[in-house]
Amino acid sequence: MAGSGVFKEIIDKDGVYKFYFDGEWRKSSSGKTVPIINPTTRETHFRVARSCTQEEVKKIVETSKAVQKSWAKTPLWKRAELLHKAAAILKEHKAPIAECLVKEIAKPAKDAVTEVVRSGDLVSYCAEEGVRILGEGQFLVSDSFPGNERTKYCLTSKVTFTISAFPTGCVRESHLPIPPFNYPVNLAVSKIAPALIAGNSLVLKPPTQGAVAALHMVHCFHLAGFPKGLISCVTGKGSEIGDFLTMHPGINCISFTGGDTGIAISKKAGMVPLQMELGGKDGCIILEDADLDLAAANIVKGGFSYSGQRCTAVKVVLVMESVANTLVEKVQAKVAKLSVGRPEDDCDITPVVTESSANFIEGLVMDAKEKGATCCQEYKREGNLIWPLLLDNVRPDMRIAWEEPFGPVLPVIRINSVEEGINHCNASNFGLQGCVFTRDINKAILISDAMETGTVQINSAPARGPDHFPFQGLKDSGIGSQGITNSINMMTKTKSTVINLPTPSYTVG
Ligand SMILES: NC(=O)C1=CN([C@@H]2O[C@H](COP(=O)(O)OP(=O)(O)OC[C@H]3O[C@@H](n4cnc5c(N)ncnc54)[C@H](OP(=O)(O)O)[C@@H]3O)[C@@H](O)[C@H]2O)C=CC1
Numbered sequence: 007m008a009g010s011g012v013f014k015e016i017i018d019k020d021g022v023y024k025f026y027f028d029g030e031w032r033k034s035s036s037g038k039t040v041p042i043i044n045p046t047t048r049e050t051h052f053r054v055a056r057s058c059t060q061e062e063v064k065k066i067v068e069t070s071k072a073v074q075k076s077w078a079k080t081p082l083w084k085r086a087e088l089l090h091k092a093a094a095i096l097k098e099h100k101a102p103i104a105e106c107l108v109k110e111i112a113k114p115a116k117d118a119v120t121e122v123v124r125s126g127d128l129v130s131y132c133a134e135e136g137v138r139i140l141g142e143g144q145f146l147v148s149d150s151f152p153g154n155e156r157t158k159y160c161l162t163s164k165v166t167f168t169i170s171a172f173p174t175g176c177v178r179e180s181h182l183p184i185p186p187f188n189y190p191v192n193l194a195v196s197k198i199a200p201a202l203i204a205g206n207s208l209v210l211k212p213p214t215q216g217a218v219a220a221l222h223m224v225h226c227f228h229l230a231g232f233p234k235g236l237i238s239c240v241t242g243k244g245s246e247i248g249d250f251l252t253m254h255p256g257i258n259c260i261s262f263t264g265g266d267t268g269i270a271i272s273k274k275a276g277m278v279p280l281q282m283e284l285g286g287k288d289g290c291i292i293l294e295d296a297d298l299d300l301a302a303a304n305i306v307k308g309g310f311s312y313s314g315q316r317c318t319a320v321k322v323v324l325v326m327e328s329v330a331n332t333l334v335e336k337v338q339a340k341v342a343k344l345s346v347g348r349p350e351d352d353c354d355i356t357p358v359v360t361e362s363s364a365n366f367i368e369g370l371v372m373d374a375k376e377k378g379a380t381c382c383q384e385y386k387r388e389g390n391l392i393w394p395l396l397l398d399n400v401r402p403d404m405r406i407a408w409e410e411p412f413g414p415v416l417p418v419i420r421i422n423s424v425e426e427g428i429n430h431c432n433a434s435n436f437g438l439q440g441c442v443f444t445r446d447i448n449k450a451i452l453i454s455d456a457m458e459t460g461t462v463q464i465n466s467a468p469a470r471g472p473d474h475f476p477f478q479g480l481k482d483s484g485i486g487s488q489g490i491t492n493s494i495n496m497m498t499k500t501k502s503t504v505i506n507l508p509t510p511s512y513t514v515g
Pocket residue numbers: 184185186187188189211212213214215242243244245247248249252263264265266267268271283284285286316317410412438479483484
């Protein structure tokens with residue numbers, strides 16, 4: 007049960023979830039709260055402290071200063087040990103955390119448990135990967151470069167972020183992970199674990215929808231015994247506290263996952279490393295020689311899992327005209343078998359996260375219908391619940407050909423050449439993932455190389471997992487690369503120490 011047992015200290019007597027600072031769960035001095043609306047009932051299910059008065063943020067970020075310095079001196083194996091403990095506690099308490107995901111973001115019950123277990127696995131893998139890659143460095147000699155004798159030895163290693171005090175007196179210490187609503191646990195730990203193994207402190211800003219799941223996850227790190235003040239979690243709407251956090255002089259690294267907000271943040275954040283995983287319009291190109299049963303299964307899984315609320319969802323199908331009718335029939339037959347209803351009942355299609363999201367999705371559908379798209383199913387909506395819809399004969403003048411619904415509606419564009427399909431994908435502002443279905447591996451590789459996206463899946467739907475794979479977006483889909491190793495590297499700095507010898511030294515004797 008959320009907020010009970012080992013989690014009872016994260017909620018106050020009035021039923022308001024607290025924020026986490028300096029090793030304690032605290033009520034906000036603002037005295038205000040933020041309601042979290044259950045997408046299924048459209049009623050308030052939880053309340054979190056609308057924390058973070060500017061005074062509170064200032065104190066939170068500065069507190070990380072001393073703690074971060076001592077954490078950076080903690081041996082790698084000890085950092086890893088604590089991460090393994092947090093991973094085990096996460097998995098031990100997967101049920102109450104999954105319950106929060108069901109109630110806050112209408113994630114189907116089974117998928118909710120999977121997200122928590124996957125997060126525990128990510129934290130453990132990160133602990134091991136961190137010990138490996140942060141335990142290695144480089145040794146370079148000077149005479150490998152023209153004009154040099156062997157008078158210099160260069161030792162390089164990966165160090166944590168501590169940067170000396172700035173003229174303004176602020177020491178830039180803290181990492182700022184900002185995850186989105188659709189994976190408030192997994193896309194939080196995908197930032198938290200690399201930051202911690204790399205020796206950083208952090209201030210987590212969880213999504214409003216998903217905040218309580220994130221707070222339960224933070225408590226698992228608290229129970230694991232991380233030093234007080236190393237991890238903080240501030241609650242409150244991003245629109246109200248986000249800018250103050252992202253532009254705070256004490257923040258020296260931002261890892262964000264979400265929508266266009268990330269583009270705005272990247273323009274405001276200043277001279278700090280950014281890791282941005284943003285939206286996508288993942289294209290699925292179906293060639294004439296494709297295995298259409300395999301393609302149909304992946305289009306339904308890829309396009310409708312978690313009601314299409316995944317940045318890696320299949321967002322547009324580009325199918326060769328000659329096989330389009332057969333493919334659409336196969337997809338329709340599978341869509342008809344999708345269960346629609348409550349996340350508690352493990353339905354395939356559950357309510358989208360907010361009413362505004364449902365309204366946005368509806369707008370895209372209406373625009374496509376008005377412009378002549380074929381609705382393969384009757385458009386149906388009850389509150390935030392939208393029945394799965396395949397839109398055939400979509401054309402480039404329709405908004406849904408380009409915009410990201412983040413919902414259970416999927417456009418099909420019929421093409422007459424592979425180039426047409428690739429050109430459509432590359433004309434998008436997004437460049438996250440794409441996929442191609444063909445039996446010809448040579449064609450698949452050529453298409454993969456031609457697609458301007460961070461990843462191309464061959465004969466499978468787009469996906470971020472497994473979480474150790476590099477995961478990146480091009481163009482408006484992101485900055486930098488996620489995935490455990492790349493995240494660890496992005497959250498460290500390279501330090502060179504050069505030993506200068508008075509005379510050249512080559513070999514013994
Ligand atoms: N590429 C990827 O891996 C992913 C991309 N996305 C994309 O994100 C969108 C949906 O996710 P959603 O969570 O709604 O995205 P948003 O961009 O609305 O929110 C993402 C996070 O940013 C916070 N935030 C909002 N405003 C600010 C601000 N001014 N400063 C700092 N933080 C802020 C939000 O907090 P709050 O909730 O309080 O507003 C939330 O925690 C879709 O476009 C989807 O494609 C989503 C998941 C993964």
